[in-house]
Amino acid sequence: MSARVLVVGAGPAGLSAAISLLLRGVPVTVVDKAAAPHTHPKAVVLWPRALEVFERLGVAEALVAGGHPLTSQHYHSNGTRVASLTFRMLRHTKYRYALAIPQHVTERVLRERLTGLGGTIRANTELTALRQDATAVTATLTDLSTGEHTEEVHDWVIGADGVRSAVRTAIGVEFTGQTYEQTFLLSDGPCETDLATDAAHYFMTDTGVLVVVPLPGGQWRAFISAPREIPEGEALAATVERVTAARSPVPVRFLDGHTAGRFRIHRRAAEQVWRGRVFLVGDAAHAHSPAGAQGINTGVEDATSLAWRLAGVCLGSSSAADSGRVFAEWAAERHQVVRNVLRDTDLQTRLWGVRGLRRRLRDLVLSGAERTTLLDRVVTPRQTQIDQRYRTAPGRARPVSAGVLRSHARLPNVAIPTTATGTAHLHDFLSMAGPVSLRFDPVGTPGRRTEVRRSTDPETGFDVVSLTGPALRSALGISRRVACLVRPDGIVAAVASHTALETEGEVLR
Ligand SMILES: Cc1cc2nc3c(=O)[nH]c(=O)nc-3n(C[C@H](O)[C@H](O)[C@H](O)COP(=O)(O)OP(=O)(O)OC[C@H]3O[C@@H](n4cnc5c(N)ncnc54)[C@H](O)[C@@H]3O)c2cc1C
Numbered sequence: 001m002s003a004r005v006l007v008v009g010a011g012p013a014g015l016s017a018a019i020s021l022l023l024r025g026v027p028v029t030v031v032d033k034a035a036a037p038h039t040h041p042k043a044v045v046l047w048p049r050a051l052e053v054f055e056r057l058g059v060a061e062a063l064v065a066g067g068h069p070l071t072s073q074h075y076h077s078n079g080t081r082v083a084s085l086t087f088r089m090l091r092h093t094k095y096r097y098a099l100a101i102p103q104h105v106t107e108r109v110l111r112e113r114l115t116g117l118g119g120t121i122r123a124n125t126e127l128t129a130l131r132q133d134a135t136a137v138t139a140t141l142t143d144l145s146t147g148e149h150t151e152e153v154h155d156w157v158i159g160a161d162g163v164r165s166a167v168r169t170a171i172g173v174e175f176t177g178q179t180y181e182q183t184f185l186l187s188d189g190p191c192e193t194d195l196a197t198d199a200a201h202y203f204m205t206d207t208g209v210l211v212v213v214p215l216p217g218g219q220w221r222a223f224i225s226a227p228r229e230i231p232e233g234e235a236l237a238a239t240v241e242r243v244t245a246a247r248s249p250v251p252v253r254f255l256d257g258h259t260a261g262r263f264r265i266h267r268r269a270a271e272q273v274w275r276g277r278v279f280l281v282g283d284a285a286h287a288h289s290p291a292g293a294q295g296i297n298t299g300v301e302d303a304t305s306l307a308w309r310l311a312g313v314c315l316g317s318s319s320a321a322d323s324g325r326v327f328a329e330w331a332a333e334r335h336q337v338v339r340n341v342l343r344d345t346d347l348q349t350r351l352w353g354v355r356g357l358r359r360r361l362r363d364l365v366l367s368g369a370e371r372t373t374l375l376d377r378v379v380t381p382r383q384t385q386i387d388q389r390y391r392t393a394p395g396r397a398r399p400v401s402a403g404v405l406r407s408h409a410r411l412p413n414v415a416i417p418t419t420a421t422g423t424a425h426l427h428d429f430l431s432m433a434g435p436v437s438l439r440f441d442p443v444g445t446p447g448r449r450t451e452v453r454r455s456t457d458p459e460t461g462f463d464v465v466s467l468t469g470p471a472l473r474s475a476l477g478i479s480r481r482v483a484c485l486v487r488p489d490g491i492v493a494a495v496a497s498h499t500a501l502e503t504e505g506e507v508l509r
Contacts, residue, residue: 003026004156005157006028006137006154006157007158009159009161011160012296012299012300013282013300014160014161015111016053016300018030019058019110019114020432023057023058024308024311024433026310030119030120030122032121032123033125033144036123037104043106044101045100046296046297047297048094048386050301051094052093053301056430057110057304058113063105067099069100070099070213070214073201074200074201074202075202075366076204077366079249084375086376089373092414093386093413100213100221102219126166127142128140128141130157130170130278132157136155136277137156137157138152158306159171160284162282162283167278171276174271175271176271177268177342178267178268179264180266180289182264184224185236186223186224186240187221187236187240187241187261188219188221189220189237190219190254190256193212201213203247205246207246208226209225210243210244210248211224212244212248222240222244224243239260240254241254267346268287270285281306282295282298285334285338286298286341288346290345291345291349292345294385298338305491337390388409388491390408402477402480402482402495405478405482407495408492409492410492411486413427415475416450418467419450426438430486431463433488435462436486437484438483438485440467440483442472443481447469450469453465462485481497482496483497484496
């Protein structure tokens with residue numbers, strides 16, 4: 001019988017994990033303690049890297065159709081614009097913008113995809129206990145409508161059950177870090193304002209921060225650090241409106257129909273994201289400030305970069321002996337990403353609140369970074385996770401580069417003029433089913449267009465895509481024959497000459 005995988009939590013991370021596994025033909029059970037999908041105001045921004053992941057899950061088109069593109073972020077200090085970040089210099093991605101889309105819409109699109117693949121979500125079902133041994137995991141699931149407990153045995157469990165993860169507690173993993181002192185308030189709804197509708201607006205003031213983000217359908221998100229004093233009895237949306245008026249130099253008038261919420265933010269990470277047969281992804285593994293909007297984006301990457309490995313183990317293409325190494329590599333990569341995300345979001349949160357001399361210094365650095373294009377060259381690729389690269393694991397080869405290709409880094413989605421389809425993007429050749437060997441020959445067939453041939457490597461069983469033509473020189477910055485092995489999550493496992501890749505193939509199988 002196929003391995004059984006239990007996904008606890010049907011938020012963006014759990015849904016992404018479940019869809020990825022179903023796409024590989026691995027059966028999954030998804031449970032969620034909520035009775036029905038929520039409509040709370042939560043995340044509103046998806047970055048290009050998350051959209052690339054969603055493209056592989058088959059939902060990017062629906063998300064883009066339901067979202068609103070943002071092409072810049074403007075930072076103001078006490079009413080004066082100090083810097084803007086844009087996507088002008090972002091290269092080799094189809095998504096040169098951030099997508100503003102309410103989280104519940106993203107989740108709806110993911111749920112529809114899951115259902116379309118034959119998956120279901122058992123609502124009203126809470127994981128209340130879990131124990132594991134070397135061969136299986138036993139989960140106690142409580143039906144919240146009847147109070148009945150059942151025990152189910154699964155081969156693997158993915159804990160995607162959010163910041164208060166019961167899975168994390170059950171496996172005894174600490175969630176270390178701090179909760180920030182500051183409380184934040186937000187309100188979503190229609191507004192009347194002259195603020196640009198293609199940008200996110202940050203207003204850093206001596207009394208606190210205000211972030212205003214346009215959403216699809218004429219809606220807006222206003223997000224504030226809570227003022228010291230809130231008059232008793234004032235409705236949350238009214239507080240947000242009052243503070244917004246005080247911190248924004250451009251009037252923002254709230255129209256009827258605003259929802260509002262209050263929340264504390266954390267800087268915490270699970271000490272381990274993998275223990276035995278149990279994994280932690282999304283907010284169960286890390287919680288950080290919404291500054292930089294990294295939550296969903298990091299969570300879906302946790303989930304999908306786990307899923308292809310877990311599918312390999314479930315379907316028997318990774319041996320049992322290999323599985324430990326495969327999961328250790330995943331955990332090491334995620335720790336590295338989470339450490340960076342925690343550091344960046346914490347820095348941004350602290351920079352929001354500096355005063356006096358430090359404020360002037362912050363503003364000078366920001367405007368200098370804009371002038372020298374540092375923000376667009378370095379910060380935008382980092383924030384959008386487009387420059388994603390992993391440090392090499394001990395014992396593995398050091399990163400190798402050839403033109404824009406680099407091992408242990410995201411495959412740039414370079415557009416190539418081809419003989420068959422007009423234009424192909426490198427990500428079009430990726431496969432959820434396993435690593436793909438891309439072989440580039442810029443010295444072969446003459447002519448402007450690139451010829452694409454597909455085959456299977458008889459040794460490794462990997463799909464091989466061979467691209468031949470001189471256009472590869474300028475597109476990829478290479479002048480010799482180069483091959484790279486690309487994982488299903490779009491990370492280049494190895495860059496080498498055509499024949500030298502076979503050794504790395506052994507490692508990925
Ligand atoms: C105000 C705000 C703004 C934000 N803005 C952004 C942004 O712009 N961009 C961004 O990327 N991120 C943002 N985030 C963060 C983002 O919302 C989270 O990172 C994201 O929801 C995490 O997804 P998840 O799937 O890991 O967990 P969740 O979305 O928390 O989902 C967990 C699911 O598990 C279920 N569950 C919990 N316990 C159990 C149990 N014991 N048994 C069964 N089911 C269980 C819950 O019902 C829930 O459905 C924001 C968050 C907030 C609060």
